[in-house]
Amino acid sequence: MPTPTEILTELHEAQADLAKRVRLIAIVGGSALGILALLVFASGGAQATTVSPELQVALTLQKQTQDRAQSRIQALEASLVALQQSFQGLSQRQASAAPALTTEAAWNNPSGSSPARRPSGTGLGQAPLVQAPPPPEVSNQFRGVKATVVSATRRGNKVDVVMTLIATNQDVRLHLRSPADCVDNLGNIYTSLGTTIANDAITLKPRRTLVSGVPTRTTVSFEGISQDASSLALLTLWMEYSHGLKLRNIPITQG
Numbered sequence: 001m002p003t004p005t006e007i008l009t010e011l012h013e014a015q016a017d018l019a020k021r022v023r024l025i026a027i028v029g030g031s032a033l034g035i036l037a038l039l040v041f042a043s044g045g046a047q048a049t050t051v052s053p054e055l056q057v058a059l060t061l062q063k064q065t066q067d068r069a070q071s072r073i074q075a076l077e078a079s080l081v082a083l084q085q086s087f088q089g090l091s092q093r094q095a096s097a098a099p100a101l102t103t104e105a106a107w108n109n110p111s112g113s114s115p116a117r118r119p120s121g122t123g124l125g126q127a128p129l130v131q132a133p134p135p136p137e138v139s140n141q142f143r144g145v146k147a148t149v150v151s152a153t154r155r156g157n158k159v160d161v162v163m164t165l166i167a168t169n170q171d172v173r174l175h176l177r178s179p180a181d182c183v184d185n186l187g188n189i190y191t192s193l194g195t196t197i198a199n200d201a202i203t204l205k206p207r208r209t210l211v212s213g214v215p216t217r218t219t220v221s222f223e224g225i226s227q228d229a230s231s232l233a234l235l236t237l238w239m240e241y242s243h244g245l246k247l248r249n250i251p252i253t254q255g
Contacts, residue, residue, distance in 0.1 A: 147237065161235060185229055
């Protein structure tokens, strides 16, 4: 019969070997006979036709250790399966979102060359685009005639101011006493080259009948306005010798 020292040595060897052969023990069946066969193999073939109580206790403890290890392995495998299922669900959601993302990219860049704004109120949960407010209207009236600026466009060293003139109460015989003039936002003064009222281009003292309620397109042209000027601080249409229709703060845009 083995001595206690031999049993302890055998147990230590079996424990060291068990850490490497947990899977093999599970295949053998986890029975005490399977563990005993491994221990006999580890002890170099020593005869063990009978099992001492000390060895039986060791085998029982070893079986419990193996059961706990097996339970731990099963728990880890279950966690792995859950992670795989979660990853598959995420992949499916990404795949289903791909067409919507393609539509989003098409709105942002329909030609593939330059970004484009998406129509208001569309997209993936994005707020509608907010348009910049239009510039304030520049208008004024004098002696029954109202002028409203449409644009002031720079082309080279020339600036064309387009406006509409309208008689507000009754027909008006418009007679501009002298060419219009303006002052830019830098304080420079300019005199107009001429004025075009509807289809009449007149350089000096234009006359024209304005029909009540009918807007008449009018263009006043200036040359030599400073390239640094960004607006016309004052434009005057002289309708009398010392009085006229005044328009202020007209922004200049590049044509």
